[in-house]
Amino acid sequence: MENQFKQYDLRPELIEALTNNDFVKPTPIQEKVIPKALRGKSIIGQSQTGSGKTLAFLLPIINNVDPSENELQTVITAPSRELANQIYEAAKQLQGARDGLRIGRFVGGTDRGRQEKKLEENNVHIAIGTPGRILDLLTDEALMGHTVRTFVVDEADMTLDMGFLDTVDKIASTFPEKLQMMVFSATIPQKLQPFLKKYMSSPLIIELKPQSVIADSVDNWLIAKKGRNTNELIFKLLKIANPYLALIFANTKTSVDEIHDYLKHQGLRVAKIHGGVEPRERRRTMKAVAAQKYQYVVATDLAARGIDVKGVSHVINAEIPSDNEFFIHRVGRTGRNGMTGTAITLYAPGEENKIAELEAMGIKFTPKAIKNDEIVDSHDRNRRVKRTKENEKLSQTMYGMLKKEQKKHKPGYKKKVRKAVEKEAWFNRRVEKREALRANKRKNKSKGLNKA
Ligand code: AMP
Numbered sequence: 001m002e003n004q005f006k007q008y009d010l011r012p013e014l015i016e017a018l019t020n021n022d023f024v025k026p027t028p029i030q031e032k033v034i035p036k037a038l039r040g041k042s043i044i045g046q047s048q049t050g051s052g053k054t055l056a057f058l059l060p061i062i063n064n065v066d067p068s069e070n071e072l073q074t075v076i077t078a079p080s081r082e083l084a085n086q087i088y089e090a091a092k093q094l095q096g097a098r099d100g101l102r103i104g105r106f107v108g109g110t111d112r113g114r115q116e117k118k119l120e121e122n123n124v125h126i127a128i129g130t131p132g133r134i135l136d137l138l139t140d141e142a143l144m145g146h147t148v149r150t151f152v153v154d155e156a157d158m159t160l161d162m163g164f165l166d167t168v169d170k171i172a173s174t175f176p177e178k179l180q181m182m183v184f185s186a187t188i189p190q191k192l193q194p195f196l197k198k199y200m201s202s203p204l205i206i207e208l209k210p211q212s213v214i215a216d217s218v219d220n221w222l223i224a225k226k227g228r229n230t231n232e233l234i235f236k237l238l239k240i241a242n243p244y245l246a247l248i249f250a251n252t253k254t255s256v257d258e259i260h261d262y263l264k265h266q267g268l269r270v271a272k273i274h275g276g277v278e279p280r281e282r283r284r285t286m287k288a289v290a291a292q293k294y295q296y297v298v299a300t301d302l303a304a305r306g307i308d309v310k311g312v313s314h315v316i317n318a319e320i321p322s323d324n325e326f327f328i329h330r331v332g333r334t335g336r337n338g339m340t341g342t343a344i345t346l347y348a349p350g351e352e353n354k355i356a357e358l359e360a361m362g363i364k365f366t367p368k369a370i371k372n373d374e375i376v377d378s379h380d381r382n383r384r385v386k387r388t389k390e391n392e393k394l395s396q397t398m399y400g401m402l403k404k405e406q407k408k409h410k411p412g413y414k415k416k417v418r419k420a421v422e423k424e425a426w427f428n429r430r431v432e433k434r435e436a437l438r439a440n441k442r443k444n445k446s447k448g449l450n451k452a
Pocket residue numbers: 022023024025026027030048049050051052053054055308
């Protein structure tokens with residue numbers, strides 16, 4: 001089969017390197033980003049881990065870099081060492097396609113003095129690293145910012161979340177005004193906007209529908225906790241499912257610790273990854289996970305982005321994530337490359353509205369329950385969605401659409417928003433009706449019992 005990357009204006013040596021690495025068909029984000037980035041366009045790409053975004057920005061960069069100029073031309077930052085390492089490894093796969101190209105990796109926890117000495121002897125064309133170390137090297141003038149043409153901020157929301165945005169801002173301020181900037185992020189939080197506006201005048205915004213990341217081959221189960229202990233429930237599920245590799249997600253470091261400790265106490269070989277784990281230990285764990293030495297991994301959302309693990313057969317959501325986008329991220333970890341996968345979401349009484357929000361995003365759940373050590377279909381989802389002030393508010397998706405509506409739009413957009421709002425209202429009414437019907441049935445039943 002002809003390599004489909006040939007459709008872009010890429011150097012033949014790069015196409016060859018892609019073929020050698022079995023990259024023959026661009027992913028949707030690559031289709032959108034590559035042609036524009038090749039022409040120097042600034043881009044905001046909203047897309048998930050696993051979408052192929054790394055190659056989407058690396059290919060145009062490596063294609064356009066000029067190794068004959070002995071100067072720094074591109075800087076790429078990622079908010080964790082693991083992520084920076086992954087980008088570096090991906091870049092190394094393509095390095096041979098450009099004679100004389102030098103790529104440097106600059107992350108915290110490594111010998112800065114040695115790096116500076118090496119840079120003195122041999123400049124790099126592309127610098128990849130974590131914000132802190134990159135800024136240090138720029139401040140010391142071991143790296144020179146004034147020759148940079150392209151700046152990539154990967155995982156911008158996580159960068160913001162980890163408190164690195166100021167550092168990234170300082171890095172950007174050392175670059176020339178005429179700069180191609182590419183920012184990739186799963187979500188675009190409000191707090192990111194001033195930074196984006198400051199450095200990007202009319203960026204191309206590329207948004208990939210998150211739904212496309214959940215593969216059809218994933219079973220998406222929903223299990224009500226009904227007051228049962230979450231740790232015990234997870235343990236039971238793992239015993240029944242016997243996963244090849246299970247990723248268990250929780251919202252906070254404390255929850256991850258609790259689940260991890262409980263499972264460990266039950267005798268399972270389980271790893272944990274969260275921002276509070278000491279970096280060296282985290283690196284060791286990531287390596288062991290990648291080498292498939294664990295059958296179970298408990299992680300927080302942001303820390304989990306650092307792991308590119310293959311063969312995840314099960315994803316368990318111990319809690320519903322705080323951000324709906326994270327749900328897609330979590331579930332997208334399984335069912336990759338056409339493999340089957342199972343995602344199991346546990347929810348507590350009172351979280352029905354959150355489930356409804358996810359459903360309004362197009363996510364379909366199959367209700368399940370545990371009965372006699374088996375996972376069975378559950379018909380009684382018992383979702384009590386009451387019309388409270390809280391759920392009268394619009395779901396996040398709707399809110400986003402309406403906010404967009406205030407700006408200029410293509411014809412037909414208004415109709416689309418109106419339809420979506422109507423659909424959501426219809427959905428809410430339907431749930432209410434069903435609940436009323438059930439409540440009535442229960443009332444009649446208890447009346448019948450009273451009579452008897
Ligand atoms: P990323 O979203 O950049 O972290 O990439 C996720 C995974 O997809 C990585 O393991 C890449 O090697 C792989 N990948 C990226 N682009 C392609 C492609 N066009 N075809 C096959 N695999 C790809």
